[in-house]
Amino acid sequence: MSHSPELIKELEDKLLLVRHNILRIFEASHQGHCGGTMSLTEIVTALYFHHLKLDPGNCDWSERDRLVLSKAHAAESIYAVLPEVGYVPRETLDEYYLFGSRFQGHADRWCTPGIDYSGGSLGQGLSFAAAMALAEKISTEVNPPQLNVSAMDMPRLSMKYNPAYRVFCIVGDGECDEGQIWEAAMFAGKYKLDNLINIVDYNKFSIDGPVEQIMPLAPLDEKFKAFGWWVKEIDGHNLLEIVDALDLANRLYGDGKPKCIIAHTTKGHGIPTWENVHIHVARGQAMEAGLKEGRKIYG
């Protein structure tokens, strides 16, 4: 099932806004994890503006979809979205890194409305997300949903119930060096967490260089499949492919398989200066050059 061109156009407009906000964040802080943030912008845009079931007025809503940003250094990508979906005022973008700010250096559940997981120490988010997914299954088992079933609804319902919520996790590729990612992958396979969707931001570079040189990950798809996961590889900068994959993963709920979307991306995507040098944290001249270039492109 493909999506309408109108939807994609709408998401493209939002994407520009998100990029614009990321630049505003960096302008205030003069430093940031620009590489891993820019590689995630399309994915985050598709999640927040099309996919996630959220209520910004009620952050603790028990049936909201969860989003665990395991690669919490890319928090700027989500910070850029939060004002646009109504979690925080837009001025918060200028508070990044400030003491007492809602926008901490790494995503922080305690400080930021709409953030589900406090990360920064890599490799742990997928475990957290898996627990949230299993908690949904246990809670549903204890308190099954009370559905008002009419005869007309029967064919649809007989397919399967929807989960009370789904859990999305975003991990980096370099992060997959951590053994705990694979402990969690094994755990999710064991407990058949088909309400868990893990997105790998496969931007091919970690701090010391190309991922394939630092610690080869390929074949990443086969690794997840071996642990009992459903795997889909996409172009992580193609909005249509992203929303299609997310919707497909949703529709497959009930198959007993956790879902992994391997999103092939480019570090620093959207800012040519940053793309070419595969930059992790930009500061000083590298930051100013990227900002200047970004402002020309995104206003």
Add this chain to the structure above:
Amino acid sequence: MAKFNKYVEIGEPAPIFAGAEAGMLKVADKYNNVILIHEDIGSLGTDWFKKNAPSRIVECGIAEANASVIAAGFAAEGYTPYILGFTFAVIGRAYNQLRQSILVDHFNVKILGREMWGEMGVSHNVVEGIGSLRVLPNLVIICPSDIVEAEKAFVAMGDYVGPVFYRMESQVPPRIFTDDYPFEIGKAYTIKDGEDATIIATGYMVSESIKAIDILEKKGLDVGIINMSTLKPLDEEAIIKAAKKTGAIVTAENGSIIGGLGEGVAAVLAENVSASLVRIGIDDEFSQSARVIGASKDDLMIHHGLTDHDLAEAVKRCIIKRDKLKLPRK
């Protein structure tokens, strides 16, 4: 014969584990959001859960890093997870997971650390446990001294909302407390009053201190014992009061003297009151295997200088030091 305070009645040896198990059954009965996180060494109350709430047993296998964060995720969803593991694994292997995913967000996770004193050797005898935990913000640390306190402390931990490390020692102390003993997190209990010196002990070393009293009484010394079963937050008031009274404090713990109870007490004394202090614990070294046949034969206690005789000697040294330095006492 030593005169103990209310609620103290020394009885037969009884394992800490059994008290903790009884506490777990009470907690499980009281709260329907308890979830057991297994690390392939079982848990407390497992049979009860298998019968009454099998879906609330989550087996993570031998993967303690994952298990700790699984616990955090459940806590985020309103469950109260109890993780049981060997201390070296549940806090040692998963130290950063405990810090980042549990403590930073003050998640209501209870960590039950199984200590293995004796037979299992250096890997399982975690001398650095308390020291490595006391520095972590947001964590309450409990180390019960007998079967009764093990149960009472477990129930109190269940009622408290926030992360707790609960230390379960493998050494078997005698029953120390009566069934109506009131336990409160953060409150030390004075087991015995004394005029000449005070031993502040935690866990199994409380029972060793009780034995030391007999030796000291024969020497004509009237020594008090404080049971410091909450290692964080420390009961500073009790420490200061004892130091003002006797001017001679001996701390007793079966872990490293670096970072543990002794250092905690030393800091309180240094900032508040002049007193003589001697710390009894494991010197800066790892432990090893030893055959432990109850309290009657424990080569590790002898090697590390933790026996009742060592304690009695420490008390005498502490009193001599106090008198030499002319430190005040009431």
